[in-house]
Amino acid sequence: MSDPFDDLDDLKDAMRAATPAPDAARKAENIALAEKNFATRQETAAQVRFTSDRPKQGFFRGVFSMFKAISTRQALTASTALVAIGLFVYLPALQQPADVLTPPHPEPTIVDSIAGTLEADSRVRVQAEGEAEEMLVAPMEAPVMAEVADMAAPTGQLSGAAPSPSLLARPAATAKLERRSLIAPPPPPGYADDTQVRIEPDTEAFAEAEPNPLKITTEEPVSTFSIDVDTASYAILRSSLNNGQLPNAEQVRIEEMVNYFPYDYATPSDGAPFSTRATVIATPWNPETRLVHIALQGEKPALDERPPLNLVFLIDTSGSMDAPNKLPLLKQSFQLMLAQLRPEDKVAIVAYAGSAGQVLEPTQASERATIMAALDRLDAGGSTAGQEGLQQAYSTAEAMSEDGDVSRIILATDGDFNVGIYDPDELKDFIAKKRETGTYLSVLGFGRGNLDDATMQALAQNGNGQAAYIDTLSEAQKTLVDQLGGALFPIANDVKIQVEFNPAQIAEYRLIGYETRALKREDFNNDRIDAGEIGAGHAVTAIYEVTPVGSPARLSDPLRYQPAEVAATSEEYGFLRLRYKRPGEDTSNLIETPILPGGEATPDMQFATAIAGFGQLLQNSPYLGDWSYTQAIDLANGAKGDDAFGYRSQAVQLMRLADSLSQ
Amino acid sequence: MRMTVDDQQLAAAAANGDAEAFSALLGRHYDRVFGLAFRMTGQRAEAEDLTQDICAALPDKMAHYQPSARFSTWLYRVVVNAAHDRRRRAATHTKAASGWGDWEVDRQAAIADTNSQLDWLTRAMQALPDDLRDTLALILDDVTHADAAEILGISPGTVSWRVSEAKKHLRALKEQEDAS
Numbered sequence: 001m002s003d004p005f006d007d008l009d010d011l012k013d014a015m016r017a018a019t020p021a022p023d024a025a026r027k028a029e030n031i032a033l034a035e036k037n038f039a040t041r042q043e044t045a046a047q048v049r050f051t052s053d054r055p056k057q058g059f060f061r062g063v064f065s066m067f068k069a070i071s072t073r074q075a076l077t078a079s080t081a082l083v084a085i086g087l088f089v090y091l092p093a094l095q096q097p098a099d100v101l102t103p104p105h106p107e108p109t110i111v112d113s114i115a116g117t118l119e120a121d122s123r124v125r126v127q128a129e130g131e132a133e134e135m136l137v138a139p140m141e142a143p144v145m146a147e148v149a150d151m152a153a154p155t156g157q158l159s160g161a162a163p164s165p166s167l168l169a170r171p172a173a174t175a176k177l178e179r180r181s182l183i184a185p186p187p188p189p190g191y192a193d194d195t196q197v198r199i200e201p202d203t204e205a206f207a208e209a210e211p212n213p214l215k216i217t218t219e220e221p222v223s224t225f226s227i228d229v230d231t232a233s234y235a236i237l238r239s240s241l242n243n244g245q246l247p248n249a250e251q252v253r254i255e256e257m258v259n260y261f262p263y264d265y266a267t268p269s270d271g272a273p274f275s276t277r278a279t280v281i282a283t284p285w286n287p288e289t290r291l292v293h294i295a296l297q298g299e300k301p302a303l304d305e306r307p308p309l310n311l312v313f314l315i316d317t318s319g320s321m322d323a324p325n326k327l328p329l330l331k332q333s334f335q336l337m338l339a340q341l342r343p344e345d346k347v348a349i350v351a352y353a354g355s356a357g358q359v360l361e362p363t364q365a366s367e368r369a370t371i372m373a374a375l376d377r378l379d380a381g382g383s384t385a386g387q388e389g390l391q392q393a394y395s396t397a398e399a400m401s402e403d404g405d406v407s408r409i410i411l412a413t414d415g416d417f418n419v420g421i422y423d424p425d426e427l428k429d430f431i432a433k434k435r436e437t438g439t440y441l442s443v444l445g446f447g448r449g450n451l452d453d454a455t456m457q458a459l460a461q462n463g464n465g466q467a468a469y470i471d472t473l474s475e476a477q478k479t480l481v482d483q484l485g486g487a488l489f490p491i492a493n494d495v496k497i498q499v500e501f502n503p504a505q506i507a508e509y510r511l512i513g514y515e516t517r518a519l520k521r522e523d524f525n526n527d528r529i530d531a532g533e534i535g536a537g538h539a540v541t542a543i544y545e546v547t548p549v550g551s552p553a554r555l556s557d558p559l560r561y562q563p564a565e566v567a568a569t570s571e572e573y574g575f576l577r578l579r580y581k582r583p584g585e586d587t588s589n590l591i592e593t594p595i596l597p598g599g600e601a602t603p604d605m606q607f608a609t610a611i612a613g614f615g616q617l618l619q620n621s622p623y624l625g626d627w628s629y630t631q632a633i634d635l636a637n638g639a640k641g642d643d644a645f646g647y648r649s650q651a652v653q654l655m656r657l658a659d660s661l662s663q
Numbered sequence: 664m665r666m667t668v669d670d671q672q673l674a675a676a677a678a679n680g681d682a683e684a685f686s687a688l689l690g691r692h693y694d695r696v697f698g699l700a701f702r703m704t705g706q707r708a709e710a711e712d713l714t715q716d717i718c719a720a721l722p723d724k725m726a727h728y729q730p731s732a733r734f735s736t737w738l739y740r741v742v743v744n745a746a747h748d749r750r751r752r753a754a755t756h757t758k759a760a761s762g763w764g765d766w767e768v769d770r771q772a773a774i775a776d777t778n779s780q781l782d783w784l785t786r787a788m789q790a791l792p793d794d795l796r797d798t799l800a801l802i803l804d805d806v807t808h809a810d811a812a813e814i815l816g817i818s819p820g821t822v823s824w825r826v827s828e829a830k831k832h833l834r835a836l837k838e839q840e841d842a843s
Contacts, residue, residue: 008803008830015702015803022697026711030718034689035682038722042680 209250209515211619216556217503223511224519226531227296227495227540230460231479232445232453234260235469237618238650241657247618251453254513254615255542261611261647262483263539263604265297273491274298274534276591278576279599283545284609284635285627288553292499292509292544292595293605294576298491300537306489309345309408310362310400314393316413317351317378323414325471326447330412331375333444333476338372340484341365348396349374352389362400390430397439406583408440408488411459414447427455431463432530438584440490440533444479445469457516464493464533482645485536492580494531494588497542498524499595501574507554508547510623512612524579527588534580541608545623546573573597606639607648614655617662629659670734678728685725688734689718695735695804696742702800703746705789717745739806739814743797750793787836791829798825 215223233256237247268275275297283289313334321327341347343366349359360374393409401407431441441463443456460467468479496519501509523529534540547554574595579588601609613632616624633655640648668684670691676684696717701710724741728734788796801811808826812819 008826011833012803012805019698019701020707022694022714023707023711026715027693027697030715031686031689031693033715034718034721035686037719038677038682038685038725041722041726042682 209253211616211621212511212513212515212518214508214510214555214623216508217501217506218559218562221503222498222500222521223509223544224496224498224521224524225511225514225542226517226519227497227534227542228255228461228514228517228532229259229534229538229540230256230457230467231260232456232467232469233257235471235475236445236453238654239469239471241654241661244661246658246661249619252615252618253516254612254619255517256513257615258513258541258543258608258611259539261607261651262645263295263297263541263608264641265295265539265604267297268299272589272591273580273582274538276576276578276593278593278595279601279605280546280573280595280597281599281601281605281609284606284631285613285624286545286553288551289545289547290573290597291609292546292573293599293601293608294497294499294542294544295605296495296534296538296540296578298534298536298538298540300485306485306536307404307406308402309341309488310397310405311341311345311347311488312393312397312400312407312409313347313349314389314409314411315349315351315359315378316389316411318414321414321446323447326414327378329470329473329476330444330446331378332473333470333480334375334412335372336473336476337480337484338365338368340481346400347371348400349378350389350393350396351378352392358392358396362396394434394437394439398437401439406440406489407438408442408465409463410442410444412444412446413456414445428458428462431459435462435464435530441465443467446471461516461532462530464490464530466533466535478645478647483535483537489536490533490583491536492534493583494527494529495534495540495578495580496524496529496531498577498579499544499574500577501546502570502572503549504569505549505571505573505597506546507549507551508556510545512543512545513615514542524577527579527581527586543608543612548573571597603639603641607636607641610636610639611651614651614658618658629655629662633659671730674725674728674734674737675730677725678730685722689721692735692738696738699739699742699800699804700746702788702803703743703797705796713742713746713749716749717742720745733810736810736813739801739810740816743801743814746797787833790836791832795825795829795832798822799829802826 230253233251233253236251237257240247240251265277266275275295277293277295277297279293279295281291281293283291315327315330317327321330338347343364345365346362347360347365348362349371351357351359359378360371363370363374365371390409390411393411397407397409435441441459442465443460443463445453445456445467446469456467459465468475470476470479498521517532519529519531572594576593576595578591578593580591581588610632613624613627613635614629617627617629617632633652636648636652636655640652643649668687670688673684673688673691677688693714697710697714700713700717701707704710704713721741728737788799791799798811798815801814802808802822806814808819808822812822815822
């Protein structure tokens with residue numbers, strides 16, 4: 001049979017036939033609108049933006065809210081279910097199945113594997129219908145799939161072949177896979193198995209930042225950035241990889257990957273809140289360059305001496321949180337954390353959905369039953385009024401705080417703040433203003449599909465806090481139990497790093513990661529410029545790749561009209577300056593260390609390097625040459641150390657997965 | 664005579680504030696804009712709304728039109744950007760609306776569609792990832808690979824790769840049907 005796709009001519013004809021004529025009335029309206037705007041513009045020359053498409057209120061809306069309310073309580077009778085199937089069978093199809101059915105960057109392997117699970121298509125269809133009732137448990141996510149399966153086979157235009165239902169039935173198979181996660185009853189610990197195949201409509205947003213370019217030392221000898229203790233990027237790419245997709249380049253933030261892992265760097269001894277080391281080690285991917293490994297290790301104050309804590313849980317209870325890996329996981333995570341609190345700590349809960357409300361008055365942590373009961377009462381429903389919730393949380397925190405307390409808002413959400421402040425910049429300003437009150441803000445992300453990573457980042461960075469992404473109960477354990485001290489008790493604020501490279505020794509340098517954290521050179525000494533925080537026990541790693549003068553790996557040619565060589569005045573590769581403020585203080589302290597060549601790499605450093613290499617592989621970085629996943633895996637395997645919690649073994653697994661997926 | 668003037672001249676005049684030229688230009692290209700909008704969204708109602716977005720903002724865009732660019736290429740780029748914009752916004756709205764309200768509206772429009780032309784191709788297009796669909800939508804509108812590259816702001820190589828990738832997707836869908 002001839003291949004209809006070779007020259008696309010058939011396709012073009014089919015497409016022409018398929019494209020409807022524009023609606024005449026709309027056309028007239030639209031043209032009139034354009035002409036009106038054109039005329040207005042000539043008068044005012046003002047900027048017009050694309051109009052916003054406000055959600056339309058349909059007649060059926062109320063009916064669906066009702067079904068949803070009932071179904072989430074799993075109280076549907078069989079007859080109601082039948083009616084509901086009828087409705088689902090029709091309506092959802094029209095909601096852009098494409099978005100629902102295709103993962104953001106589907107790999108052919110995924111499609112194949114899903115198709116591979118198909119049996120005779122008629123059976124699948126029967127199954128899909130039979131399962132429709134169960135699928136109602138989470139009608140928000142699944143109905144499209146049931147509907148597509150049920151669509152009558154229309155006539156095809158291509159090569160005269162009627163499409164068989166297999167194409168249609170495929171989504172039903174997806175629905176089947178999906179079902180496992182959707183219908184799960186209140187999840188048992190560890191339920192959120194990383195190996196689940198989950199394909200969800202994707203409305204995620206990530207901060208866009210190009211990887212740092214190579215800098216030439218003679219032109220730009222100084223590099224300045226803020227430290228970052230977020231870990232969200234690693235957890236996000238882990239969930240992508242476990243779903244069989246390579247993460248997008250913008251989901252990869254190398255500093256967050258590297259800083260995800262606990263390291264055992266030397267603890268401070270000189271009275272500073274953290275220790276600072278800069279070590280020059282070999283570059284695994286390039287024998288002609290060196291890495292400058294900068295390590296900060298926060299002190300671990302004895303937890304008994306910590307000040308009392310005021311926590312405000314700000315919990316997103318919008319409709320989309322109604323999935324097992326969102327609100328239920330969130331409740332469990334907070335329960336884990338409650339066990340870590342001391343009796344004199346205080347907890348309040350503010351929920352936001354539609355309208356914000358205080359769910360729990362400030363309560364002593366010793367009254368665990370009261371707090372648990374309030375958590376349990378939370379129910380997902382309504383849309384998100386993020387800003388209102390935030391305002392209420394800040395005022396609650398301010399009311400709770402007494403002298404010497406640490407107040408922190410923990411915002412738990414699955415995505416966007418789409419009612420209230422739209423503009424991320426405005427939201428940032430709001431939070432930056434609130435930061436002055438001394439309240440910290442941490443952001444915990446739950447669930448995939450709607451994650452507004454960019455906003456999460458902006459919130460945590462501007463609110464003096466940390467952004468973490470929680471996809472499993474074990475991740476909650478890591479963030480909220482094992483590293484609770486770091487998550488809740490800041491030991492240094494506004495930590496900035498500035499490295500001045502010595503042009504006599506270093507020809508070129510490149511900061512690996514920290515793209516979203518770059519600062520201007522003059523910001524370093526300006527104490528009013530915000531930067532990252534270090535929590536108790538946090539380890540922070542930053543890595544530069546540097547090309548020594550005279551190395552064959554140098555990428556830029558020396559200039560012809562400027563002195564080629566800078567007279568060597570020192571053996572130092574560069575000079576590291578670091579500024580930080582102690583919590584509650586307004587003036588910064590300075591730490592200075594020279595960067596000297598000839599260091600020895602410890603296993604911790606090697607592992608950090610392997611992760612930095614892994615991140616660059618995921619970004620398709622041009623600087624790695626032939627270095628591949630295989631070498632990254634070897635390097636990481638050789639540097640696993642004790643790995644008491646298995647985080648590093650898990651990273652090696654992810655590297656292997658990424659290796660296979662990228663083939 | 665207005666109608667014999669070519670697009671570039673009309674566009675240049677419109678950029679200078681000639682309302683008549685602007686109207687003529689829009690009248691000439693409205694159907695193409697709508698057609699591309701439909702191919703990129705796969706839904707009639709969406710396409711109508713997208714076209715409205717474009718019409719609302721076109722006067723502003725027009726003011727920045729550079730006569731060095733071919734008008735049709737420039738206009739396609741406006742459509743593509745508006746579609747991307749809208750997709751991004753739809754992302755933020757999905758939750759607010761919970762989709763329900765829209766579904767009813769879309770349902771009415773799509774019942775009409777189903778009766779006439781919700782055929783294999785449209786559904787296959789909907790199954791393509793956004794970037795492949797956008798590229799194919801242009802190519803199927805007789806846009807050359809070079810122009811598509813300019814419109815999408817990517818290299819011609821990437822366009823060719825995406826087209827072959829889209830063909831691969833479609834072929835796979837087709838084979839699955841033929842096989843069963």
